[in-house]
Amino acid sequence: MQTLNSTNPNSAIARDPFLTFESVSKIYNTPRGDFTVLEGIDLTVYESEFVCVIGHSGCGKSTLLNMVSGFTKPTHGEVRLQSKLISKPGPDRMVVFQNYSLLPWKTAYENIYLAVKTVYPDKSKAEKHRIVMENLEMVGLLEAANKKPKQLSGGMRQRVSIARALSIRPQVLILDEPFGALDVMTREELQEELLTIWREHRVTVMMITHDIDEAIFLSDRIVMMTNGPAAQIGEIVEVPFERPRDRAKIMEDPRFFTLRNHALEFLFNRYALTEDH
Numbered sequence: 412m413q414t415l416n417s418t419n420p421n422s423a424i425a426r427d428p429f430l431t432f433e434s435v436s437k438i439y440n441t442p443r444g445d446f447t448v449l450e451g452i453d454l455t456v457y458e459s460e461f462v463c464v465i466g467h468s469g470c471g472k473s474t475l476l477n478m479v480s481g482f483t484k485p486t487h488g489e490v491r492l493q494s495k496l497i498s499k500p501g502p503d504r505m506v507v508f509q510n511y512s513l514l515p516w517k518t519a520y521e522n523i524y525l526a527v528k529t530v531y532p533d534k535s536k537a538e539k540h541r542i543v544m545e546n547l548e549m550v551g552l553l554e555a556a557n558k559k560p561k562q563l564s565g566g567m568r569q570r571v572s573i574a575r576a577l578s579i580r581p582q583v584l585i586l587d588e589p590f591g592a593l594d595v596m597t598r599e600e601l602q603e604e605l606l607t608i609w610r611e612h613r614v615t616v617m618m619i620t621h622d623i624d625e626a627i628f629l630s631d632r633i634v635m636m637t638n639g640p641a642a643q644i645g646e647i648v649e650v651p652f653e654r655p656r657d658r659a660k661i662m663e664d665p666r667f668f669t670l671r672n673h674a675l676e677f678l679f680n681r682y683a684l685t686e687d688h
């Protein structure tokens with residue numbers, strides 16, 4: 412594994428490990444025999460870090476994040492959060508998917524309320540209400556509180572999903588291509604909002620994206636996966652831009668193009684998809 416050198420002000424060096432993958436492999440048993448998706452994954456994510464994972468379709472990015480959420484377990488190796496072995500889902504790790512996953516028969520308010528009620532059954536009704544309202548406000552959706560998902564735009568639904576995930580104060584926010592289905596304008600708007608929320612909450616984020624520009628704009632480090640089967644971390648690139656980030660300024664920075672070209676070269680030259688994939 413290589414790391415592109417940088418003088419990153421957000422550099423993870425000399426911080427305590429927070430989320431760790433130690434010699435992680437994942438093998439699925441399929442009707443055609445064992446299928447090794449990931450092999451020998453070692454990764455340390457630091458508290459409050461924003462890490463993006465990129466790689467070709469099917470290389471195992473969701474599998475990697477599913478081992479953080481606890482939806483799936485490693486076949487070999489361990490994933491730990493603050494030294495504690497992750498073996499099942501828990502409220503300390505919340506996931507936002509691309510396809511919203513809101514309950515369609517409940518309003519935005521009720522979707523968030525249900526999450527708060529499930530995780531904090533002992534909180535008073537007034538306190539639960541306060542948490543829901545605070546989180547709806549955080550994503551600018553107070554006025555849409557009583558709307559059901561089908562009455563909301565894709566961007567609004569994703570805002571509700573993010574509010575719901577953060578309402579229970581997870582330590583890790585797992586984002587599986589959260590903006591993949593949105594148009595460019597909405598996508599950029601949500602990226603800005605996500606960065607503001609991340610800065611205020613200091614939550615640790617692991618996010619899958621197929622969009623290199625999005626990964627550069629959002630993250631402290633980009634984990635680039637090789638192709639499967641038996642995909643590995645090919646390279647980890649540090650993103651050197653100071654925060655808060657200004658998209659226009661970043662786009663003018665020569666380092667942006669160096670990073671972008673480096674990631675493109677990795678994906679479309681060194682690990683280009685071949686006929687077999």
Ligand SMILES: Nc1ncnc2c1ncn2[C@@H]1O[C@H](COP(=O)(O)OP(=O)(O)OP(=O)(O)O)[C@@H](O)[C@H]1O
Nearest residue numbers: 439440441446448467468469470471472473474475
């Ligand atoms: N439960 C399972 N059983 C068998 N194979 C699986 C299972 N889940 C995933 N796979 C296979 O593992 C590989 C990696 O899947 P995964 O969804 O992790 O990739 P990905 O990089 O997230 O893909 P994409 O970018 O298309 O979402 C794929 O070949 C997929 O078909």
